[in-house]
Amino acid sequence: MNVAEKLKILANAAKYDASCSSSGSARVGKDGFGSAAMAGICHSWSADGRCISLLKVLMSNSCVYDCAYCVNRASANPPRATFTPEELASLVVEFYRRNYIEGLFLSSGVCRSPDYTMELMIKTLELLRNDYRFYGYIHLKVIPGASPELISRAGLLADRLSVNIELPSRESLKLLAPQKERAGLVRPMRNIKALKLQNADEKKHFKSAPTFAPAGQTTQMIVGATGESDLDILRLSKGLYSSFDMKRVYFSAYLPVSTSPLLPGREKPIELRREHRLYQADWLMRFYKFDAEEILDRAGSSNLDPALDPKCAWALRHPEFFPVEVNTADYEMLLRVPGVGVKSALRIVRARRLASLGADDLRKMGVVMKRAQYFLTARGKYAGAVAPDSPFLREMLSERRDMAQLSLFGDASAPALPSGITLSDSTALAMCELAAPVEW
Ligand code: SF4
Known part of the structure; x- marks a missing residue:
């Protein structure tokens, strides 16, 4: 051989x-340059x-x-x-x-x-x-x-x-x-x-x-x-x-x-x-100071919700902590707000020393207001359409659109592996x- x-x-x-x-894709260059290898x-x-x-x-x-x-x-x-x-x-x-x-x-x-x-x-x-x-x-x-x-x-x-x-x-x-x-x-x-x-x-x-x-x-x-x-x-x-x-x-x-x-x-x-959900939860443990038992507790389901990212799921289980005021909440609490990442939490903490922050400022700092609006106030104003403890909020935050299981190899309508490729390969x-x- x-x-x-x-x-x-x-x-x-x-x-x-x-x-x-x-790459998962094979293509031989003909009259241009470059080829893709599987x-x-x-x-x-x-x-x-x-x-x-x-x-x-x-x-x-x-x-x-x-x-x-x-x-x-x-x-x-x-x-x-x-x-x-x-x-x-x-x-x-x-x-x-x-x-x-x-x-x-x-x-x-x-x-x-x-x-x-x-x-x-x-x-x-x-x-x-x-x-x-x-x-x-x-x-x-x-x-x-x-x-x-x-x-x-x-x-x-x-x-x-x-x-x-x-x-x-x-x-x-x-x-x-x-x-x-x-x-x-x-x-x-x-x-x-x-x-x-x-x-x-x-x-x-x-x-x-x-x-x-x-x-x-x-x-x-x-x-x-x-x-x-x-x-x-x-x-x-x-x-x-x-x-x-x-x-x-x-x-x-x-x-x-x-x-x-x-x-x-x-x-x-x-x-x-x-x-994917496990990677998100792992991220929460490594960078957002969450504990495994907080992300999932034995009292509830011991599996992550496939329709919700684990941070949203935690926030929905704990409406008593929300909404938080971005101009006064401590850094650890900001990290727990869905839509606020490590970088944006740091930016908030730095920027609010100089001026009080409004919703527009948060957007510019990279906060994903689509999610965060339900869990925070800025200058006392709450922008969410429903309260953090609303029974409708879970549905509103669910990632329903892409619930279909995608194929590893690109065709969402055909979860089976491409012909010629056996599951053994994968x-x-x-x-x-x-x-x-x-x-x-
Ligand atoms: S290649 Fe690794 S996983 Fe596969 S049989 Fe050998 S030891 Fe087990």
């Missing part, structure tokens, strides 16, 4: 990853906000594990391929030179053993960094079960490391991925955190010491393959942020695939809206969680 054939197989495994923006390139955002394109590929899709949800599991029968480190390193450099990519996202199935696979991946990175002098961005998936020494080496070569937590609970893991144990997934996360702390200490004494995984670590879990509630998922997510200094926890909506009776069937829709996303839409 030549390198192009291997690339087709190993990039293909990643192309329908919902949490990473592969697979292989994804986009990520650097810390300074630049969008960078990454070659998203597996080292190998051979796997000795047999996770029920994965197209590359040992008992499945897809075409298999494995890059040699030399092939992959040269491919990255050639793509970089042609200006196709600016970095690499590298994951893999477990080929022979976790350490063997990690050795292959590390060798690739060593070739890139040491022989080719490639300084572009590299995100490396750590293979669960790899030894701490290999993780330590990998962190000095890659910008970001990630280990997948895979499924939201120990029981689900036991059911669908019995060869993986929660402890075995958490251990590398703990190692990475410890190595980062140790590295920070070294850098205090030796300024020239190399930085270990400068873009930190992330993780990802499959949502919807098993019965955990959104509250369970948010609690786990919160624990992952606080215990392992995660930069980001990604949620990957399960796509029905396999004939395994353990998995939800094909008739179950792809839960992209659920994934479930590549659920296996090794190859990447994520935005990396912060």
Whole structure:
């Protein structure tokens, strides 16, 4: 098998990853310039906000594990391929030179053993960094079960490391991925955190010491393959942020695939809206000082409302706090007003030191008055058509227009995957969680 054939197989495994923006479109340029490629390139955002394109590929899709949800599991029968480190390193450099990519996202199935696979991946990175002098961005998936020494080496070569937590609970893991144990997934996360702390200490004494995984670590879990509630998922997510200094926890909506009776069937829709709501809730926890138990409490539903963004849903459950007066409310309360973001809350706090703010000022500061009007007053004036505790408000704020489940691939009227693409392809996303839409 030549390198192009291997690339087709190993990039293909990643192309329908919902949490990473592969193009999903193929078009060959004829009389103009530029061609679109279905697979292989994804986009990520650097810390300074630049969008960078990454070659998203597996080292190998051979796997000795047999996770029920994965197209590359040992008992499945897809075409298999494995890059040699030399092939992959040269491919990255050639793509970089042609200006196709600016970095690499590298994951893999477990080929022979976790350490063997990690050795292959590390060798690739060593070739890139040491022989080719490639300084572009590299995100490396750590293979669960790899030894701490290999993780330590990998962190000095890659910008970001990630280990997948895979499924939201120990029981689900036991059911669908019995060869993986929660402890075995958490251990590398703990190692990475410890190595980062140790590295920070070294850098205090030796300024020239190399930085270990400068873009930190992330993780990802499959949502919807098993019965955990959104509250369970948010609690786990919160624990992952606080215990392992995660930069980001990604949620990957399960796509029905396999004939395994353990998995939800094909008739179950792809839960992209659920994934979207979880990302919104995650955002509330990270930047808006909400707690998982506030976003969802056991007294009510333990799942997020698909028709309402979680901040609106919280505000509707707590009309006693609203409306708030923007000229006097504290920053934390402003953050809880639907339609007021972190930036606009900061702008309000700064601007109101100089002058009292009216509704027009708020609009100019980026406040989304369509939602905010029901939850605030400006100079004592309330602009909402109904009060915050009105029984009609929920309906008015519901996102009804786009409630139809969209296809991952563009055609809203045809949620099925395009012909020629099997659900197995798309479930590549659920296996090794190859990447994520935005990396912060
Ligand atoms: S999810 Fe990863 S470890 Fe499990 S079968 Fe797929 S490739 Fe192998």
